[in-house]
Every structure is written in structure tokens, then in C-alpha cells.
Amino acid sequence: MATLPNRQEQVTLDTFLRGIWEENPVFVMLLGMCPVLAVTNSTINAIAMGLATLFVLVASGALVSLLRKLIPKQVRIATYIIIIATFVTMVDYVIQAISLDLYNALGAFIQLIVVNCVILGRAEAYASKQRVGPAVVNALGMGTGFTIALLCLGTVRELLGNGTILGIQVFSSNFEPWVVMVLPPGGFFVLGAWLLLFEWLKQRKAEPAGAAEGATVHES
């Protein structure tokens, strides 16, 4: 049987917020880079991919957690993959039912959610060791963090590369779009810029705490 940790986490606000800031799957853990770079050339694609991943994360996390005591350790990865693939297939059909244009725009990246390491990572490292409540809340946080990251990239790339946000013209007709931003190199440029900003914010947040600690040591 899969080994269960002795400590079961209580559901707190931190269980949810961790995935958004401290352990953001994109800006901190740098996971799931394939869809992050590939489908963020427009805001709507980023939102759709983010929500699809969020659903698969939450649903697979809940089921893995529910079945954690029944899944033998030796076949756990195969079981998680079946569970994740099931929910991805469901999302695939649902997106086709919602909008064929959106489905065509996302291309193969919906099916590729199956191999998104954020989801398998959460199933293995968290959901398989926690009760359903914390597993779902943590997956919600991670999914929201992933969606926000995709949205950050998608909005900037669409704005600079097309002059629009969600297809609505933002700049005047004098604006010459930076086409490179909606091309693959643009994904790397914008991701790099966001990572820089994220790191700077983290350091800025850590500095006052460090300074206060230093001051306390000096006084003593």
C-alpha cells in the first residue's frame, strides 16, 4: 500500500494561497512550461487552458485522495495517469461542446494536459498523502496560480503583439504591433520578464524581514 505521512494537513488559507505565490507552479517551480509558452499567444487561449488544467488538477486530486488507501504503491503512477487521462478526455469533449473555434485554437495542448507535470506532481506529492479537503483546496490554489500565470503571459503577449486584450482594441491604429510577441520567442521574452518581476518582488518582501532580524541580532 502507498505510505501515508503521519501528519495530515489542516485546511487553512495557506493551503490555498501557497499555489498562488510561494509555490506558484510557473513562476516559482517552473513546471508545465510547454503550455505556458505555447498557448499564451492570446488571453482567451490562456484562460481556457488555465481553467481546463484547474479542473483536471482539482478532479484528479480529489479522486486520488479518495482512493489513496486502495492504491498499491507499485501501481500508483499508472493509476494516477489513468485518472488524469480520464478527466483530460472529459475536458476535451466539453471544450468541443462549448466552442469549436476555441478547441481548434488550443490544438493538441488540451490532450497534452495528461503529461503536465504540475498535475502528476500534485497527485504524487500531495493528494496521495492527504484527505480530500486539503487535496482539493491545494489543487484549487495550484490551478488558480497556474491560470493567473498563463493570464499574465497571455495578456501581455496579446497586448503587445496584437494591440488587443480579449480581442478588444486597446491601442490606437497608430500602434505598430510587435508581432514577435505572439511568436514563440515572445513567449520566452515575456516569461523571462515575469520571472524577473516575481523574483524582485520576493526579494523585496524578504529584505525588511532580513533587516529586522539583523537589527535584533545587533541589539542583543
Next chain:
Amino acid sequence: MAGAQPQAPSQPRTPGGAMLRTLGGIAMLSGLLVVLVYHWTRPIIAENKRIAIEKAIFQVVPGAVTRKNFVLGPEGLFPGDAGKAKGDQVYAAYDRDGRLKGVALEAAATGYQDVIRILYGYDPGCQCVTGIRVLKMAETPGLGDKIARDPDFLANFEALDGRVNAAGDGLEHAIVTVKHGTKSQPWQIDAISGATISSKAVGRMIDASGQRMFPLILRYRDGFERRD
């Protein structure tokens, strides 16, 4: 070197049956969920596809309000969808009075990044192309993807000459894409500046499809006219 090696604590062995039971149970649950969602979404997806194809047909055949599916090939014209009958799927489009307004066909060719697929309309009356709509492409955003929305480029296809030659086995003039601003004949397509490869792909696919299909459309025109 004395002393016995410390032994790893023995782990309880998982019986093979338990592993099989878990995997089998999960697979069954997975199958159930997938089949349920498939059956729930199937009619909605089919309806979405029908709306999308009709929207495209009515766009490339102006004035059309109804359509009928046919399969057209050297062996003849057959009503229905491509399946057993050999040939290409075509869509006959009719106006409110049931008169044939044109025939919509699919064509494809390799563009700059990947295969471009379009639906285009052909009017057997004027023997001309009446419009195109891009169904699938992965052309460069801001450059090649203009083939789907550039008004000047799309104007090329409002009455593009597709007359069949006297022998009835091809086009009188091959449809060709020419450099931007140099179009001088009604069978020429004025390329988009900066998107020549994508523009040429569109010309190439309509020419290849037209050489083969336009003579057949004219040969079986009466079959399209008769509406059941």
C-alpha cells in the same frame, strides 16, 4: 568486519490480485466517466460542427440559405456524406427558392508552417470562385494569418475566373498567385505583401482542386439542381 549487516525492515508484500483489482477498477470507472461525457456532449458537438460548416458554406456561397451534401468523383455524383462512395465531399448551396447558388468544396495545401485547409465556393453559372474561408491553419500571426481576414486578399475570390476548357478536362487558365500589386487577369490572385508563401498556398490549392473538380461540377450540374 564482524557483525551482521543491518537488514532492511521487511515491507508487506502487495498481492498481485490487489494490484490487478485496483487498476481494473480504476479503468472501469474511467471508461464509465468518459463514455458518459461522450454521450452527453456528442449531440452538442455534432450541432456545433453543423453550424460551423453551414456558416462557412453560406459565407463562401453568397445568397445561399440551405445546403445538401454530395460526394462527387469521376464515378459520378452521390447524395450524402463521403463514406462508401468514392469521391470528394461537396456541399450544394441553394437560395430561398431552392435554386442552386453554388457548390462549396474543401481544398488544402502546405503553407509556411503547416497545412492550410480552406472551404471555397464555386458558381457553375459564372464558372467562378465566389469566396473562401480558412478552416484550419497555423500561419505566422500578423503575417501569414492575414489570408483569413485581409479584405483586399479576400476580394480576389469574389469572382475569380474558374472557366473550364473546351475539352472539359481542366481549367482554361490556371489559377495563379501573383506578386502584390501586379494582378492583371481575372484568374490571378493578388498576394499579400509579406505573406507570399501563404498566399501562394491558397492559389495552389484552389488551382489543384479546380482543375479536378470544376469539370466534374459542370458535368453533373443537373444532379445538383434537382432538390429532393
